[in-house]
Amino acid sequence: MFSNKGYGWKLGAALALIAAMGVYAARKGESINPPLWRCVVEPRRWDNTMLWLPYARVVSIHDAEFEVAATDAKIRVIGKSPVPVGGRLTLRGIFRADGPRIELIESRSLPSDLGRRRLLMEVVSVLVVLVVLANFMRHFILRPQVLQVHRSEER
Amino acid sequence: MPDLFTHLVAARAPGIFVRDKRIQALLVIGTFMPDIAYKGLFWVMQTRETFGAATHSFVGVLLISYLCCLFVEESIRKPGFIAFAAGGWIHILVDFIKFNLGAGSCRPLLPFSPVGFEIGWIDPENVVLLIPIDAAILAVAVLLERRFARVQQ
Numbered sequence: 001m002f003s004n005k006g007y008g009w010k011l012g013a014a015l016a017l018i019a020a021m022g023v024y025a026a027r028k029g030e031s032i033n034p035p036l037w038r039c040v041v042e043p044r045r046w047d048n049t050m051l052w053l054p055y056a057r058v059v060s061i062h063d064a065e066f067e068v069a070a071t072d073a074k075i076r077v078i079g080k081s082p083v084p085v086g087g088r089l090t091l092r093g094i095f096r097a098d099g100p101r102i103e104l105i106e107s108r109s110l111p112s113d114l115g116r117r118r119l120l121m122e123v124v125s126v127l128v129v130l131v132v133l134a135n136f137m138r139h140f141i142l143r144p145q146v147l148q149v150h151r152s153e154e155r
Numbered sequence: 156m157p158d159l160f161t162h163l164v165a166a167r168a169p170g171i172f173v174r175d176k177r178i179q180a181l182l183v184i185g186t187f188m189p190d191i192a193y194k195g196l197f198w199v200m201q202t203r204e205t206f207g208a209a210t211h212s213f214v215g216v217l218l219i220s221y222l223c224c225l226f227v228e229e230s231i232r233k234p235g236f237i238a239f240a241a242g243g244w245i246h247i248l249v250d251f252i253k254f255n256l257g258a259g260s261c262r263p264l265l266p267f268s269p270v271g272f273e274i275g276w277i278d279p280e281n282v283v284l285l286i287p288i289d290a291a292i293l294a295v296a297v298l299l300e301r302r303f304a305r306v307q308q
Contacts, residue, residue, distance in 0.1 A: 002224070002232040014222040021215060021266055022196065022206040029205035029269045033258055052258035054279075092256040106256045110280060119281045124286060125159035132163065134182055139177045140227070 022155075037072035043097035051102060052092045055110065058085050079104025088114065158282055162186050164289040164296075165249045166242050171300040177231060185242020186249075208269075211250065211261035216243030231298050244267045252276040 001010075007033050036053060039046040056068040066081040067074060068091070078101055082139065083089050091107035160307040166186035191227040192210040196202045220239035227235045251274045253260040259271015277285070 002236065003227070007225070011222070011225055014218060014225065018192075018209075018215070018222065021209045021218065022202065024266050025209040025215075025262070025269070026203050026206040028266070029208055029262065032205070032262075032269055032271070050258075052256055054255070090256060092258060108256065108278065114280055117280055121158040121283050124283075126259075128159040128163050129187070132187070136180050136184060139180045143230045145246050
């Protein structure tokens with residue numbers, strides 16, 4: 001399993017299995033948390049589906065409902081908004097085809113400095129990748145020329 | 156995903172018990188593999204989000220680890236595979252701490268079940284607050300590692 005024997009076949013089989021699993025996951029996971037725009041376009045198909053909007057902005061607030069704009073669509077949400085108009089939130093609820101609307105289950109306001117937090121995280125992550133790659137190069141050296149010489153000697 | 160620093164520390168701390176520095180490096184790279192594969196599929200291959208979900212499952216990590224270990228020299232391929240897989244599984248466990256309102260931070264049981272799972276200790280937007288804690292854990296881990304190395308000498 002870990003030898004060089006049949007190396008190409010092993011490489012191909014691993015790639016094929018990963019691709020097959022991705023296709024399987026895509027099909028099986030289609031009904032889980034679909035994008036909002038798909039629900040709005042085909043409301044009957046996604047009726048009663050559990051939805052999670054990681055990021056949405058409150059457009060308007062009424063008595064017992066409010067309207068949010070996610071990245072790809074707008075929708076009415078039945079429930080109480082945790083933030084004022086213009087505020088950002090994340091929410092989870094059940095999509096109903098009549099309306100269409102979302103029946104709110106849970107929501108949470110997002111911090112106003114979300115962009116700065118994300119930027120800091122990205123910068124730290126890039127630095128981490130650079131440090132890890134530097135450490136990796138200390139222990140593993142990719143030398144294609146040496147490999148080629150080694151191969152030609154084998155022949 | 157929490158920031159990569161949290162993932163790094165989560166793999167590097169148990170990594171002090173790995174004597175071979177090469178295997179230790181593979182363990183650390185292994186912990187980034189689920190995200191590298193996921194982001195690669197999403198941004199480069201333009202696949203759907205659900206396609207990449209398999210990269211954050213226990214079986215998916217095994218397959219990716221096997222693929223990755225084929226690129227290291229034959230003599231350390233088997234321990235390399237174990238290191239990659241351990242790193243990947245640590246990654247999934249760390250992802251569990253996020254709170255996605257019960258939607259699940261990843262789907263670890265794919266392809267057997269698409270159910271999402273999360274422990275929900277920290278909001279995704281607050282993982283940045285873990286950085287000082289991570290730095291402290293990393294410092295202690297490196298200190299302990301150096302002390303162990305001196306004792307062995």
